[in-house]
Amino acid sequence: MNSMRAVVFAYHNVGVRCLKVLLARGLEVALVVTHKDNPAEKIWFDSVAALCAEQDIPFVTPDDPASPDLIAKVRAAEPDFIFSFYYRHMLPAGLLALAKHGAYNMHGSLLPRYRGRVPINWAVLHGETETGATLHEMTAKPDAGAIAAQVAVPILPDDTAHEVFGKVTVAAEQALWTVLPAMLAGHTPKLPNDLSKGSYFGGRKxxxxxxxxxxxxxxxxxxxxxxxxxxxxxxxxxxxxxxxxxxxxxxxxxxxxxxxxxxxxxxxxxxxxxxxxxxxxxxxxxxxxxxxxxxxxxxxxxxxxxxxxxxxxx
CATH class of the missing domain: 3.10.25.10 (Formyl transferase, C-terminal domain)
Incomplete structure (x- = not known):
């Protein structure tokens, strides 16, 4: 379908679903970077590593995405795009620069609202009635780059964060599926991400x-x-x-x-x-x-x- 290559940083259900979208749209996924499961964490979500093994996609699980060894692997893959789908670490600017046509992250909110960590949990905690998924350009500052695609979902009065997460996973899949043809054609949308209209939130314990x-x-x-x-x-x-x-x-x-x-x-x-x-x-x-x-x-x-x-x- 096309010869575009991608390096994908991915974890969790969003990582699995969005990786499947890239494959369905015909991208060559040259390398996937994911996490080792933490034995102290309750693993209730799908495995990116298992999907890679099933699809014969090379994958690695480094502790540090800024390690010289990983950066050398990404450079050798010669990616047209770098994508981050629910990967838990910030990617260094030097790594992002290796993508010929840009590096993009899928965030679980309607940016610029709820930037930062666990955005779905924060939105439910604050009684929001809507959230969604946003594909945006990655920059040195988290969740601050131009918006490429965005899909909203409702938060119903009795929805738990887990239920909303399921909706946001589908929204992420829809956003990526819809915008990919334009991205592959060199016409990635760049919508404003006005940080003054949103807030940043940290992790929760x-x-x-x-x-x-x-x-x-x-x-x-x-x-x-x-x-x-x-x-x-x-x-x-x-x-x-x-x-x-x-x-x-x-x-x-x-x-x-x-x-x-x-x-x-x-x-x-x-x-x-x-x-x-x-x-x-x-x-x-x-x-x-x-x-x-x-x-x-x-x-x-x-x-x-x-x-x-x-x-x-x-």
């Missing part, structure tokens, strides 16, 4: 999932949605015990008359929030095991009988 029950119910619910499994989950503590909310929804129940934090009423688990509203918790976990309403009630009663054990909810 499991500790950031701690629930403050004095916040409004919608805020607590958004936190749950943003970090619900397979992410680490929103959590609360009762003494030395830690509970993670796996499934929840905003409660329509009125006059629950429960204190802030976890509570049980009519054999249902609730989380009472600072505005007097609650989230109904349909699945509560402790050490990855479901906690029943009766088990939680027992824990709460023990806490009331033994206040000297400093059992608190945070």
């Amino acid at each position: 499991p500790e950031d999932g701690r629930i403050d029950w004095l916040q409004p119910a919608q805020t607590v619910y958004n936190l749950h949605r943003a970090v619900a499994p397979p992410y680490p989950g929103a959590w609360t503590s009762l003494g030395t015990r830690t509970f993670i909310i796996a499934k929840a929804r905003l409660s329509r129940q009125q006059d629950l008359n429960l204190p802030h934090g976890l509570g049980v009423k009519d054999d249902c688990i609730y989380g009472m929030c600072g505005d007097g509203k609650a989230i109904r918790i349909d699945e509560l976990l402790e050490n990855d095991k479901p906690v029943s309403p009766s088990e939680l009630q027992h824990a709460l009663e023990c806490a009331q009988r033994h206040p000297d054990t400093t059992i608190t909810q945070e």
